[in-house]
Amino acid sequence: FVKEVICHKTIDSTNNFALELCRSNQVSGALLILTEEQTAGRGRGENVWWSTDGSLAFSLVIDTDEFRLPQELWPQASLTTGLAVCMALEQLLGEGHVALKWPNDVHLQGRKIGGILVEVGPRPSGKLVLGIGLNVNNSLAEASSELQARATSLFDFTGRDFMRTDVLTAILAQLEQQLSRLALRDPLLANDWQSRCALRGKTVEIDSGKKRVQGTCQGIDVDGALVVVTEEGPQRIFGGTVTHID
Ligand code: BTN
Structure with a gap:
């Protein structure tokens, strides 16, 4: 290899x-x-x-x-x-x-x-x-x-x-x-x-550069996006920094 x-x-x-x-x-x-x-x-x-x-x-x-x-x-x-x-x-x-x-x-x-x-x-x-x-x-x-x-x-x-x-x-x-x-x-x-997703089921706040998203993390999708259920519904996040976990 x-x-x-x-x-x-x-x-x-x-x-x-x-x-x-x-x-x-x-x-x-x-x-x-x-x-x-x-x-x-x-x-x-x-x-x-x-x-x-x-x-x-x-x-x-x-x-x-x-x-x-x-x-x-x-x-x-x-x-x-x-x-x-x-x-x-x-x-x-x-x-x-x-x-x-x-x-x-x-x-x-x-x-x-x-x-x-x-x-x-x-x-x-x-x-x-x-x-x-x-x-x-x-x-x-x-x-x-x-x-x-x-x-x-x-x-x-x-x-x-x-x-x-x-x-x-x-x-x-x-x-x-x-x-x-x-x-x-x-x-x-x-x-x-x-x-193995450490964030699954946790309340998270993600700073994705353009916006901050808060909600409950459902885990990682097949394409690698993080799925967060927010007040407006599920959002798929492709990159960002996790700023808070509860
Ligand atoms: C991170 O925590 O954001 C990523 C850290 C990655 C560190 C490794 S050490 C080997 C390689 N060389 C670097 O300068 N960074 C990566």
Whole structure:
């Protein structure tokens, strides 16, 4: 599945590096970019990705032609990547603890353990950059109390260290499987992200850029939209930030 691996000790962001490689047309097949430390890890929008020693930060660059992922499926790549991370964590921890928080977070017992940043390579490269950050052996005890309250790591949850190569291998194996389900338009793929939706049944407020939507979340639709039942009826939201959960 992965044809080439590039390892860094320190880099600004594995996604930046990946996008740069796509720009210079140096990618074929699936390329993995790994780093021990990121100095400017990015999250969605203006967000930064906090990570310290012992976490995992990597980007997988895939050629969408090779993976038979036409452009209409690209918006679902982020949820599919999140699902792959959830499934890998379930293999390591057992089921029931991990959830997908739409649109791009992975939660462990209500706290963020990982983030996904999917970016489209410069046209016409047809590349997708799947960036994944996961708190593994780093402890949130080193973070601010505000972050401690809403984030966690595998170490914080289990009290033990993990072999990061095992975690990485499990995620990559799941990515290969889930991306191929997406390419095959497996109708059960949506069931898998729906059953792991952290917001389902909750009262939510979503800032989708143009408007704020409040209501009860019904879950994630087959095309990746979040369905929120508002006073005006159900609304399908394709992108945004969850600003409140009850
Ligand atoms: C988020 O929480 O909004 C997404 C965080 C994504 C972080 C990962 S770490 C590897 C890759 N490189 C980056 O700069 N960001 C992603």
